[in-house]
Amino acid sequence: EIVLTQSPGTLSLSPGERATLSCRASRLFDSRYLAWYQQKSGRAPRLLIYGTSTRATGIPDRFSGSGSGTDFTLTISRLEPEDFAVYYCQQYGSSEYSFGQGTKLEVK
């Protein structure tokens, strides 16, 4: 199983600031199979990014993804009030999918 470790656990920022969220894998895997999801309280997760850097349909361009090998990053260029939520990375390239433990993005 590929274990994904996200950091930080909680990120406190203000609207308009830049957010950088990290996801590190326990071993190398193909970056085509790395996704990011946003989850708001009481809601199902929403796909933001897949294939490390491709935005899903309808996702604003302030969201971007990068990385390769074992280190991946989700960047939100300028935080909007609706961006404060929990973010998960996921690998879907092995026979057993896995998620990171999540990063909570909260208002400072």
Add this chain to the structure above:
Amino acid sequence: QVQLVQSGAEVKQPGSSVKVSCKSSGDTFTNYAFSWVRQAPGQGLEWMGGIIPVFDSASYAHRLEDRVTITTDRSTTTVYMELRSLTSTDTALYYCAAEVGNDFNHPFDYWGQGTLVSVSS
């Protein structure tokens, strides 16, 4: 695109089993693979397993594979997840999710609304 509607909340006793359903509509059932993802209260997401309806081929998380079975009914375009030998640690919100493609290795574009399973004596 596909819509996923799950069955209602369940309350179960320890040691029993639960079977949760996920009805798919809006697109051809066999164009998708389906997974189950659970989320314990205040915790993160855990992938439990998935199935490819066109091949009736399932794959499971190693830590759950002796207790979980995922099946489909193509006639009703419904996916099922059965979890056996329940304990309190199985209390969670259970989501079904769909990936576009009749194989694995795609992201989850679509999600159900979630089904709360509570395990308590």
